[in-house]
Amino acid sequence: MRAIRPLVLASVAVLALGLAASPARADDAGAVLTTGAADGPDVAVGDVLTASVAAGTTANFATASGGSTGIKCGQSAFTTTVADNPAAPGVATESTTSHTFASCTANILGVTRVNSVTVNNTPFATTVDSNGVVTVSGTAALPIKTTISLGTILGAVTCVYTANGGSITGAVDNTDNAIAFDNQAFTKSSGPITCPSSGFFTARYAPVVDTSAEGSPAVFTN
Numbered sequence: 001m002r003a004i005r006p007l008v009l010a011s012v013a014v015l016a017l018g019l020a021a022s023p024a025r026a027d028d029a030g031a032v033l034t035t036g037a038a039d040g041p042d043v044a045v046g047d048v049l050t051a052s053v054a055a056g057t058t059a060n061f062a063t064a065s066g067g068s069t070g071i072k073c074g075q076s077a078f079t080t081t082v083a084d085n086p087a088a089p090g091v092a093t094e095s096t097t098s099h100t101f102a103s104c105t106a107n108i109l110g111v112t113r114v115n116s117v118t119v120n121n122t123p124f125a126t127t128v129d130s131n132g133v134v135t136v137s138g139t140a141a142l143p144i145k146t147t148i149s150l151g152t153i154l155g156a157v158t159c160v161y162t163a164n165g166g167s168i169t170g171a172v173d174n175t176d177n178a179i180a181f182d183n184q185a186f187t188k189s190s191g192p193i194t195c196p197s198s199g200f201f202t203a204r205y206a207p208v209v210d211t212s213a214e215g216s217p218a219v220f221t222n
Contacts, residue, residue, distance in 0.1 A: 031085045032092040032130055035210050035217040038174065043085050047212035049094070049219055051205035052077040054178060059101060059203035061117075061148070061161075063108065063196040065183055070196070071114055071148065074103035076203060080126055088222040089130035095123040096136055106150065110194060115149035115156065128172065128221055134179050137167040144168060146186065152194050159195030161186035168201065177218040178206030 031042035043049070052075070053059050059076035063069050079098040086092065101117035121142040127135045138144040144163035149156060168184040186199040209216040 030088055030222055032088045032090050032128060032222055033082065033085050034220045034222060035213050036220075038220045038222050040217070040220065041213075043082055043092075043210055043219060044212065045082055045085060047082045047210050048079060049082065049208055050077060050079045050211055051179065051208040054176070054204045054206040057204050060201070061146075061186075062183075062200040062202065063198065065185070065200050067200070069107055070199070071104055071106045071108070071117070073101040073114075073117060076101045076205075078205060091130070092128040092221075094126040094128065096126045097123045108150075108196065110152050110154070111150050112153060113151035115151055116147075118147045118149075120145040120147055130222060132172040132221060134170040134172060135167055136170070138163065140166070145189070146199070148195075150194070154194065157192050157194045159191035160189050161199045162189045172221040173206075174220050176206045177208050177220065178204055179208060180204040 030039055033043035034040040035043055053073070058072040058074055060073070061071040077098075077100050078096060080094040080096040082092065082094050084093040099119040099122065101119075104114035104117055106114050121138055121144065124144060125137045129135075136144065143166055146161045148159045148161070150159060164185040164187055168181060170179045170181040172179055181201055181203050184201040186201060188195055188197050188199070207218045210219050
């Protein structure tokens with residue numbers, strides 16, 4: 001028995017070393033986007049994700065950075081389709097097919113009502129990085145463009161704004177499965193002097209859910 005015991009211990013040690021040295025299996029790594037929990041099922045390619053503006057908040061277009069004058073929309077939502085969802089850490093890619101606004105009001109001098117807020121040129125290429133940064137991008141030919149129709153004391157006007165630099169960025173928050181956009185700058189590309197020269201977009205969308213999965217579970221970023 002004294003001769004066998006060292007052999008058993010040596011075998012166990014070699015086995016332990018072998019396990020420690022073995023590479024992790026590919027299926028041990030979760031994807032960038034998962035549902036239900038950070039270690040939940042991977043979001044499948046082709047799944048449709050959606051979110052509305054967080055309860056108790058509005059989607060805002062301010063006329064100055066950090067300002068309170070502008071347009072506030074009580075309803076807003078986006079829809080995006082997952083194109084690629086690699087293992088984390090990594091970058092998931094999506095196609096944002098819709099971004100809508102409704103129930104909007106304005107406190108801009110001379111503006112009596114907001115007729116409509118329309119996002120043009122969808123779909124937009126969208127990336128979600130494991131570091132929590134979401135980037136929505138247009139192209140030179142089809143930029144991220146928002147058309148706002150306003151009622152004014154002089155009649156209806158149409159104001160068109162284009163995202164500075166061709167993209168906007170947001171931040172993921174797994175606490176409430178949110179994507180938040182803060183002070184994203186737009187410049188007026190057309191419209192009369194009644195239209196503010198700039199717009200700064202701020203909104204928090206939560207929760208982001210996977211409508212293609214049973215029960216529409218919340219989406220986590222890893």
